[in-house]
Amino acid sequence: MLEVIKNRRSTRKFKDEKLPKEIIVEILKAGLLAPTSKNKKPVEFIVVEDKETINKLKECKNKGGNGLDTASCAIVVACDCEESDVWVEDASIAASYMQLQVEKLGLGSVWIQIRKRFNDNGDAENQVRNILNIPHYYGIVCVLAVGYKAEYIRKYEDNEIDVSKVHYEKF
């Protein structure tokens, strides 16, 4: 598992190659199996492969969306805020699980933040909801850009792990 974690790096350039449906399903399974508070499972995913729609998602924020330029697939991570009082945590864990599964499958991904992000037209979450017909009471944590890696970013090495962040018994 630690090898997968060390190898996962944010990928923002992808090959122009469609992902097989089975691969996308394998990624989604990781999100659907992620733990959620009180086991409420309030997280939902919108899979977008249409390039025009992916570009519209990119435009919802002023910067930081470049990973969507070449992505074969965008997975929008939405969560029912009325169902879960800790929806940010629930949705973030599901997104992280999917990112690790993506790496395990030999693909690349990057987290594109949506919550608390804006463009000149306003709130990115609202715009994503409008583009994809997502109900207003769903929060959007992020969009994962996914595809076959077209850039190589080296894995993390053991000497980059900052053990000073760990405290034992007291801070």
Ligand SMILES: Cc1cc2nc3c(=O)[nH]c(=O)nc-3n(C[C@H](O)[C@H](O)[C@H](O)COP(=O)(O)O)c2cc1C
């Ligand atoms: C909460 C969160 C928000 C992020 N938002 C963006 C984003 O909007 N655009 C982007 O390109 N990368 C985004 N990233 C990816 C980070 O920039 C990246 O994880 C970090 O620089 C470390 O690099 P690594 O993923 O290769 O280890 C985000 C990551 C997290 C966890």
